[in-house]
Amino acid sequence: MVEVTATPQSSLADRPVQVQPDTLFRRLVKRDVAGSPFVVRLEVFDGLRLVTGPQDQPLASCEAERWYVGPGMQRVPIREGRVRGALFLPPGPGPFPGVIDLFGGAGGLIEFRAGLLASRGFAVLALAFFAYDDLPRTLAQLDLEYFEEAAELLLRHPKVRGPGLGVVGVSKGAEVALAMAAFLPQVVATVWINGTAFLHGNPLVYKDLRIPPIPYYTERVIFTEVGALDNSAIFADPRDPAYSASAIPAEKVRGKVLFVVGEADRSFNSKLFAELAMARMPPESCRLLSYPGAGHLIEPPGSPLCSISSIRGTPRPVVWGGEAQAHARAQEHSWQEIVQFLELHLGPAATMKL
Template identity: 60%
Template sequence: MDFPRCHRRLITMVQLMVTPEISLADSPVWIRAVGLTPSQPVTLHSSLIDEKNVKFEARAFYWANEAGEIDVKKASAVGGDYTGVCPMGLFWSLKPEKMFHRLIKRDVIGSPFHVQINLFGSFVMMPSEKDTPLATCTIERWFVTPGVEQIKIKDGQVRGSLFMPPGPGPFPGVIDMFGGGGGLIKFRASLLASKGFAVLALAYMAYEDLPQTLAEVNLEYFEEAAKLLLKHPKVRGPGLGVIGVSKGSEIALAMASFLVQIVAAVCINGTTTVNDAPLRFRDIYIPGVCYYPEKFLINSMGALDGHEIIGDPRDEAHQASVIPLEKAHGSVLFVVGEDDRGFNSKLFAELAIARAKKYGKNNCTLLSYPKAGHLIEPPCSPLCTCSWIPGYMKPTQWGGEMEPHAQAQEHSWKEIQKFLELHLGPAGSSNV
């Protein structure tokens, strides 16, 4: 893959340096400015335009030091979208011009996000055409490293995309799933493949010829996907990992509990009972817990807060729908945001771990993050507090506070990779 070079425009002797200019989207960059007047007020401003032509922006205000320099690794932002020393704040604080819009990279192979960083010589809240930057640089944030192959999967019932690292392998195999909005989301799978995992981004509804709505979770579909991944000559067996968020987390936990192929499951902000659509696996049937739509709250922005809509998981109504984690053949890592407004994810995880211990199992780990929301994604991803879900009449609230959520993403991403390698063996490596 040929990377185009960064375009930089310099005015006077001021220099803006962003290193590296080409990087993976989950990797840090180093932003510095030199040639400023000592104690000069400046604004660092970041922006990108996503694949739906929606602009995202962030800004932070700084004072240059006595040498006329700013180093975001050391300098403290005094205002803007964040304050304090936040080296990647210009990325995780990006906000959309269009309300309730979530930043999702869909073409993970063909193009990066181009992020423009501008340096202004004063405090500029909303840059306009009359505001001329002292310096500017455009950098590339890729979601895949060169050499990672994307293979479209349409085999039997299984639909998705397989991301295979370069080299002979074998690589640890992982199935990656997102939530109940359906479709095929690939950015986490492509980033994990860039770390040396063979990752199947798996669709299970609202994609190609799959059902538009999820009337039933039939684990035979997910078993078929697991067997398909294990048959690949570059995938190391005998066990696989699975990672899921929201509805995908619920399914990941069920896969760990019933499928012998799954030896490591990462469950991000999901429930530990079957919800709404029932679960079926051969002669096993688990009914879904009904939603209580009257328990929806509508916040000041008109978004739905669904934290209470499935009731209290300790109630009798939930007991027939509990996923039997004690049957799991491997280990489970729960990743929860304590400000998740989609579910009471921490309570669900705690109850599941207590159930496992009751049956003599100590195969669960809990990572719980105060003030983090529902959509815990790879590092440097902007916090999405509200967005639209297909089929909903109003946007959905996800929760989270910006800086703690960013810290949760950075920490959990490292822990997820450690967990997968611990149980699946070491990953390969591929670097930009």
């Protein structure tokens, strides 16, 4: 048996999941991406061990460091106008293709994917949009002008190569990314990971436009045997004509969109939303990667499957879904496809590799 533990070297937020009541549903996320690596210890035992004790000695062991930024990477805190986030710049004069990186309903600022993308030669803005710094603590609405301001800020940077940029988003961030692709001409390459093609929970506003959300049916929440929330059935059927006004107008997308779907997503029916968006788009402008057995949180390769975790704003842990091997394969394959997609439509990135 191989037992893997990850031991970060710095902040409390980076502590690994412990199988104890107070940390049972904690998600392993690297917070201090520029300061220290995760230290992964691999131990090989003779036979299966569900729990190891001091009497169990491994046959062999080793440690490996998991870094999230390459050598010479620059992290620049962003606090300009309304925009809040962190800009990751590869070493060298540039210019580099620009990418905005968005996460979902947990809010805050999550930087590990931005660091990894920047380590592959992109200038990446990890963008917060609520529950961070002086941004609103809760998400009442999506103000697309905020994201437009972020896009313009990134493209003004002397080390960023225009005229277009890419956006990568997961969950609520994927919803935002698709809306940016539909309304902002600066967005030419969009990676949509397990999101929706309709507004849900919060309206979107942009200048004089307001797109209403699909309602939640909270009475449809399923409580699992461990007390976690399965939200896969809480949405109204987006195919109902009554909700047509909530659709993101994907037919207005000028650039290209890569849809990445985990078919075992227990947060919502991501594959249905991807197919509904693609039905409104020219076939040559979009592509679908759909992975049986993969859950909601499809992350870069080497990230452990998180099938259930606590999340800000919910009273109980949330089920994300996914099967370990299938999810790992999806992360490995989709990451290579994402990097190639961004390089194809934004131009070649720098040659450095992590």
